[in-house]
Amino acid sequence: MARPRMFDEERALDAAVHVFWERGYEATSTQDLCDATGLGRSSIYNTFQSKHALFERALARYLDAMTVTQTAVLDDVERPAADRVRALLALVVEGEAECRKGSGRALGCLGVNTVVELAGRDPAAAALLERDTVRRLAVYRAVMEAGRRDGSITSSRDAEALARFLNATVAGLRVSSQGGAGRAELEAIAETAMDALTP
Amino acid sequence: MARPRMFDEERALDAAVHVFWERGYEATSTQDLCDATGLGRSSIYNTFQSKHALFERALARYLDAMTVTQTAVLDDVERPAADRVRALLALVVEGEAECRKGSGRALGCLGVNTVVELAGRDPAAAALLERDTVRRLAVYRAVMEAGRRDGSITSSRDAEALARFLNATVAGLRVSSQGGAGRAELEAIAETAMDALTP
DNA sequence: CTTGTTTTGTATCGGTCAGTTCAAAATGTA
DNA sequence: TACATTTTGAACTGACCGATACAAAACAAG
Numbered sequence: 001m002a003r004p005r006m007f008d009e010e011r012a013l014d015a016a017v018h019v020f021w022e023r024g025y026e027a028t029s030t031q032d033l034c035d036a037t038g039l040g041r042s043s044i045y046n047t048f049q050s051k052h053a054l055f056e057r058a059l060a061r062y063l064d065a066m067t068v069t070q071t072a073v074l075d076d077v078e079r080p081a082a083d084r085v086r087a088l089l090a091l092v093v094e095g096e097a098e099c100r101k102g103s104g105r106a107l108g109c110l111g112v113n114t115v116v117e118l119a120g121r122d123p124a125a126a127a128l129l130e131r132d133t134v135r136r137l138a139v140y141r142a143v144m145e146a147g148r149r150d151g152s153i154t155s156s157r158d159a160e161a162l163a164r165f166l167n168a169t170v171a172g173l174r175v176s177s178q179g180g181a182g183r184a185e186l187e188a189i190a191e192t193a194m195d196a197l198t199p
Numbered sequence: 200m201a202r203p204r205m206f207d208e209e210r211a212l213d214a215a216v217h218v219f220w221e222r223g224y225e226a227t228s229t230q231d232l233c234d235a236t237g238l239g240r241s242s243i244y245n246t247f248q249s250k251h252a253l254f255e256r257a258l259a260r261y262l263d264a265m266t267v268t269q270t271a272v273l274d275d276v277e278r279p280a281a282d283r284v285r286a287l288l289a290l291v292v293e294g295e296a297e298c299r300k301g302s303g304r305a306l307g308c309l310g311v312n313t314v315v316e317l318a319g320r321d322p323a324a325a326a327l328l329e330r331d332t333v334r335r336l337a338v339y340r341a342v343m344e345a346g347r348r349d350g351s352i353t354s355s356r357d358a359e360a361l362a363r364f365l366n367a368t369v370a371g372l373r374v375s376s377q378g379g380a381g382r383a384e385l386e387a388i389a390e391t392a393m394d395a396l397t398p
Numbered sequence: 399c400t401t402g403t404t405t406t407g408t409a410t411c412g413g414t415c416a417g418t419t420c421a422a423a424a425t426g427t428a
Numbered sequence: 429t430a431c432a433t434t435t436t437g438a439a440c441t442g443a444c445c446g447a448t449a450c451a452a453a454a455c456a457a458g
């Protein structure tokens with residue numbers, strides 16, 4: 001029928017995620033996207049319509065993957081809920097330490113980065129982030145309620161507040177990491193945060 | 200001797216702070232800076248050398264003002280240290296609620312925003328932020344030690360960890376605010392964070 | 399008033415931005 | 429092999445980027 005694509009759309013999307021993650025939306029040029037994906041300009045625009053549309057798809061893909069990963073850790077019903085929360089924080093710390101060792105600098109979280117860079121003036125990005133935050137807060141709330149039931153989380157605060165606190169703690173870890181904090185410092189933050197859940 | 204300036208350099212700097220705060224470094228054009236400050240291009244470049252140099256001065260000015268304000272709250276020796284920490288968090292929450300009511304959206308913190316946007320690839324910005332973080336952590340550490348002495352902070356964690364945790368909490372509040380959290384949610388986060396200090 | 403010095407507005411610089419155009423290349427089908 | 433359809437690469441578009449050139453304007457000192 002027609003000439004077939006010479007590239008895998010999902011692989012290209014992953015490459016785009018990585019560039020946006022490293023450089024942010026504004027600082028990433030379409031040329032950067034061509035270089036990172038290995039695609040020509042025509043293929044990029046033919047497949048993804050515009051830089052902004054590509055960013056939306058990249059962000060959605062990142063948020064989905066991240067939330068799936070986090071949910072897997074938090075839904076492990078074998079362990080006490082507090083342990084699962086600890087595991088989530090460890091995952092974040094590990095992720096930051098990992099990419100710091102790999103590329104020399106911490107990347108933080110594309111979600112957090114985009115909240116800071118774009119949420120205030122890009123309604124499409126804000127909507128994606130808002131939807132993801134709602135979804136993630138629900139998972140956080142559930143694990144807090146489970147923690148109250150299994151006795152591993154003894155805070156008297158309601159699950160909603162604890163979920164918000166966990167969300168803020170993850171963001172705080174990410175920013176601290178980008179600000180230069182090393183693994184030991186991030187672990188200290190995570191452990192201290194746990195004290196608010198199990199005093 | 201020569202023609203005098205028709206503008207106040209510090210007022211121009213404040214306008215630049217505001218514009219960088221709202222839009223970030225990359226998304227702010229030199230034209231935006233002209234509009235915000237009311238200066239012509241010549242005056243901007245004649246006074247501040249370059250967009251980047253202007254940003255450095257704006258960032259330094261912001262960080263100084265912010266740290267001075269926070270230090271004033273945390274050094275109020277009349278009150279128990281835990282109350283001072285609570286007051287600091289209230290100040291952050293209040294600041295976010297304020298600018299949300301004013302401009303319709305939360306601005307977060309120029310320091311946090313710059314950590315996220317630039318710290319990884321702009322050594323000059325990273326150095327300013329690093330210097331400020333060290334300075335602020337020292338103040339945080341001092342108030343944690345005071346809290347242990349006056350008995351208002353009962354956590355057994357060392358002051359360094361508590362200071363890092365407070366720093367991360369402030370960043371988490373800022374990001375949560377930019378992500379859409381309202382005053383009540385921010386207050387819940389702040390109160391929950393306090394539980395880690397005075398369990 | 400002139401002179402020397404600085405600021406200011408305007409016009410402009412080369413470069414890069416996101417995005418388009420278009421013809422050549424590459425396929426499945428007939 | 430010839431055709432229809434799509435992808436691909438390269439050249440190109442107008443707009444905007446940060447930064448500069450330069451002369452008119454505005455002052456203080458003499």
